[in-house]
Amino acid sequence: MRRAAAAVALAAALAGFAGCGSGGTGGSAGTDRRATASATDRRRPPSGPAIVAAMAALPGGGLRTGELTTGVVRDLDAAARPVGPVLTRVPVSTGGQRGLLGLAVVPGGPTYAAYTERGGRRRLVVAQILPGPVRRVWTGPPSTDLADGGHLALLGVRLVVGVGDLQDPARTPDAATPNGKLLSLDPAGPPSQRPLVLSRGWNNPYAFVPYPGTGGPGVLVADNAPGTRPERIARGDAGGGAPQDVTNLPRRVAPSGLAVLTPTQVAVCGVRSGRLERYRRRGGRWVAAGTISRRCAFGATALTSGRLAVSTAAGVRTVRP
Numbered sequence: 001m002r003r004a005a006a007a008v009a010l011a012a013a014l015a016g017f018a019g020c021g022s023g024g025t026g027g028s029a030g031t032d033r034r035a036t037a038s039a040t041d042r043r044r045p046p047s048g049p050a051i052v053a054a055m056a057a058l059p060g061g062g063l064r065t066g067e068l069t070t071g072v073v074r075d076l077d078a079a080a081r082p083v084g085p086v087l088t089r090v091p092v093s094t095g096g097q098r099g100l101l102g103l104a105v106v107p108g109g110p111t112y113a114a115y116t117e118r119g120g121r122r123r124l125v126v127a128q129i130l131p132g133p134v135r136r137v138w139t140g141p142p143s144t145d146l147a148d149g150g151h152l153a154l155l156g157v158r159l160v161v162g163v164g165d166l167q168d169p170a171r172t173p174d175a176a177t178p179n180g181k182l183l184s185l186d187p188a189g190p191p192s193q194r195p196l197v198l199s200r201g202w203n204n205p206y207a208f209v210p211y212p213g214t215g216g217p218g219v220l221v222a223d224n225a226p227g228t229r230p231e232r233i234a235r236g237d238a239g240g241g242a243p244q245d246v247t248n249l250p251r252r253v254a255p256s257g258l259a260v261l262t263p264t265q266v267a268v269c270g271v272r273s274g275r276l277e278r279y280r281r282r283g284g285r286w287v288a289a290g291t292i293s294r295r296c297a298f299g300a301t302a303l304t305s306g307r308l309a310v311s312t313a314a315g316v317r318t319v320r321p
Helices: 005-014 029-041
Strands: 052-057 063-067 072-076 082-089 100-105 111-116 123-130 135-142 149-155 158-163 181-185 196-200 204-211 218-224 232-235 244-248 255-262 265-270 276-282 285-293 299-302 308-312 315-319
Touching: 052 111, 052 299, 052 308, 052 315, 063 100, 063 111, 082 123, 111 149, 123 149, 123 158, 135 158, 158 204, 196 218, 204 255, 204 265, 218 255, 255 308, 265 285, 265 299, 265 308, 285 308
Parallel strands: 052 100, 100 149, 149 204, 255 299
Antiparallel strands: 052 063, 063 072, 072 082, 100 111, 111 123, 123 135, 149 158, 158 181, 181 196, 204 218, 218 232, 232 244, 255 265, 265 276, 276 285, 299 308, 308 315
16 A cells, blocks of 8 residues: 555655644654754655646646646646646745645636745745736745645635645644644735735645535645644634544545545545545545555645546546546
C-alpha cells in the first residue's frame, strides 16, 4: 500500500499541501519544528512535468489548471489535453510549500487564484487573475516553508481560502489570526478586507470542497497533519468554531484533493498514499470503500462530465469514479 521511498520524497517535495504542518501530538513545539525542518532538508527540486497543484472545473467537462512553481495557468479539455495557448502566468514565490496553490472560476466570469507572492515576506494572497489586469482581493499572512494551505473555492457568491497553521499551531484556535482557518472573502472587497472565519483549529486544510451534505450545504475538509496528529475528514462550516462531524483517516494519506461523488460518497487523493480512495458515509462516519485509482498525488477535482481530474507527477489525467 505504500509508495517507494523515492516517490514519497518526490511527492513531499512538490506538493504545497503535503500533510506537513508544524507541531504534532505527543511532543513539544520545539520537537515538532525540528522534525519538520529535517523533513524539509531532504527535499529536492522536482524534475519532469510541472506539477499542477490548482484545478477548477469548467463547463463542458474541461478544467483550468495552475502549475505550482511556474505560475502557468492553462485550460485542458475533457480528456485533460491542453486547449489553446497559456492563459496567463502568475508571478509566484517558490521554496518549501509555496507557489500557485488554488484556482476558482466563476462560470462565465472571472478567475481567482491563491498564491504566495514574490518579494517581501512572500505573503499568501488572493487575486482576480483573469480577465486582466490582476486585481488583489486579499493580502494574507506571510507564507512559511510548510503548512501554507492556499486551496481556493467558490461557496455561493463568496470565495473560501484555506490557511494552514503556518508552523505556529498554537495560534489556530485564535479567531483573530489566519492560522489554521477556513476564511470567507468578498471577491469585490479590498485587499485589506477582514475575512469571515468559517472554521478554525485545522492543521492544513488544503483539501476542501463545497458539500451538499445530508444536513444542508456547507464545506467538507480533508485535513492533513504531520507526525502523530490525526488526519481527518470533517465539516468546515462551523460558524467560526472548531471542525465538526470528524472522522479520522488512516495514517500516511496527506490529503491533497477532495471531490464529492454523491452526498454520501467522496474521493480523497493522498500525496503520501499516492492513491485516490473512495469514502462512503455510513453510520455517521466516513468509511473507506475501495480504491478508485492507484495514481493520484497532487489533487482531484470533479468535472461536469462526471469524471475526476487527478494530478500526478506525470501530469493531469481523468478517471471514471
